[in-house]
Amino acid sequence: xxxxxxxxxxxxxxxxxxxxxxxxxxxxxxxxxxxxxxxxxxxxxxxxxxxxxxxxxxxxxxxxxxxxxxxxxxxxxxxxxxxxxxxxxxxxxxxxxxxxxxxxxxxxxx
Amino acid sequence: xxxxxxxxxxxxxxxxxxxxxxxxxxxxxxxxxxxxxxxxxxxxxxxxxxxxxxxxxxxxxxxxxxxxxxxxxxxxxxxxxxxxxxxxxxxxxxxxxxxxxxxxxxxxxxxxxxxxxxxxxxx
Numbered sequence: 281x282x283x284x285x286x287x288x289x290x291x292x293x294x295x296x297x298x299x300x301x302x303x304x305x306x307x308x309x310x311x312x313x314x315x316x317x318x319x320x321x322x323x324x325x326x327x328x329x330x331x332x333x334x335x336x337x338x339x340x341x342x343x344x345x346x347x348x349x350x351x352x353x354x355x356x357x358x359x360x361x362x363x364x365x366x367x368x369x370x371x372x373x374x375x376x377x378x379x380x381x382x383x384x385x386x387x388x389x390x
Numbered sequence: 391x392x393x394x395x396x397x398x399x400x401x402x403x404x405x406x407x408x409x410x411x412x413x414x415x416x417x418x419x420x421x422x423x424x425x426x427x428x429x430x431x432x433x434x435x436x437x438x439x440x441x442x443x444x445x446x447x448x449x450x451x452x453x454x455x456x457x458x459x460x461x462x463x464x465x466x467x468x469x470x471x472x473x474x475x476x477x478x479x480x481x482x483x484x485x486x487x488x489x490x491x492x493x494x495x496x497x498x499x500x501x502x503x504x505x506x507x508x509x510x511x512x513x
Contacts, residue, residue, distance in 0.1 A: 282434065315490075315499035317435070324506060325427075325435065330490055330499040368435050372498055378451050379425070379437035379498055 283308060284369055284382035291388040296359050300385045302352040302369030308380055312372045314352040316345055317381075319366045328367075329354065361389045392416040392502045394486045399507030406476050410507050412469040412486030420444070420464035423489040425500060426471050428482035438484070439471065443493055454480075476511045483508050 285303045292298045302314065316329040327336050329345035332352065344355045352369055369382035398410040412424070426438040439450045439460040448460055459472040469486055483506040490501035 313497045313499070317500070319435075324485060324503040325500070326503070327490065327499060327501050330501075331497070336490070336501060366434075370435070370437075370499070372496055376452075377449055379440070381435040381437060384434040 282383045283373060283376075283380050284371070286367075286369060286382040286385045288383070289386045289388065291390055292359050293390045294359055294361065297355065297357045298359060298387060299356075300354045300367055300369075300387070302354070302382045304350050304352075304371065304380075306350055307375035308350075308371050308373040309347065309352055310350040311374055314345065314347055314369055314371045316343075316352075316354045317368045317370065318363075319368065321365070325368065356387070359387075359389055363387055364389050392488065394488060394502060394504035396484065396486050396504045396507035399484065399509050401510045401512055402476055404476060404478055404511055404513050406511075407472070407474045408476065408509060410471040410473065410484055410486075410509070412504060414467045414469065414486075414488070417488065419462075419467040421492045423447075423491075423494045423498065424462060424469045425487045425489065425498070426460060426469075427485045427487050427500065427503075428480075429485070429506075430479070430482040433482075436482075440489075440498065441469070442495065447495065473509070476509075478511050478513060481509060481511045 317325040319325040332347040486504040487500035488502040490499040
């Protein structure tokens with residue numbers, strides 16, 4: 281059972297904006313950097329955002345990350361059909377000494 | 391180009407053992423903490439274990455502690471996961487992942503992933 285909670289699914293029309301929330305606690309999100317991963321169907325996950333809001337090279341600027349307190353948010357603007365995937369947040373949990381992933385959110389482009 | 395290639399995934403009986411390997415290339419292997427992450431069929435991601443660049447720090451998920459052992463051979467640019475006392479619930483695709491940051495010791499993120507090795511534990 282994951283300690284980071286995400287909505288099971290979000291959807292929007294092409295070109296629209298969606299946000300995905302990730303809720304945790306002071307032992308994980310509250311005191312550590314958050315990363316976001318995209319997993320396209322049948323492929324390995326890919327890093328989209330690290331250190332709360334930084335994009336690795338190759339990650340489109342349509343993707344953005346933010347953190348406030350014990351929650352984090354991934355934003356996707358200009359939604360494309362190619363963005364249909366599962367998205368996971370993740371961070372280190374200092375109390376448990378483990379890396380924790382969110383429950384995952386499926387993005388559907390209507 | 392960073393490449394991570396897992397091998398060793400097979401079908402094994404419950405209670406059995408297995409060793410996964412991950413061959414790394416395209417980066418200075420002994421500068422990076424490495425991780426194993428697994429994904430059961432149709433399920434989400436679960437972090438399994440990490441080993442620091444020099445092997446000095448090792449951590450495990452509670453679900454595998456005492457049964458799995460992570461190790462690395464920096465001379466061979468290779469990461470390993472020895473899996474003992476396997477259970478049905480260990481059935482998953484096991485990914486090898488490279489940390490994003492050199493010499494990371496707490497703020498982890500997984501910058502590169504392999505394609506995974508499928509481990510199936512049967513009864």
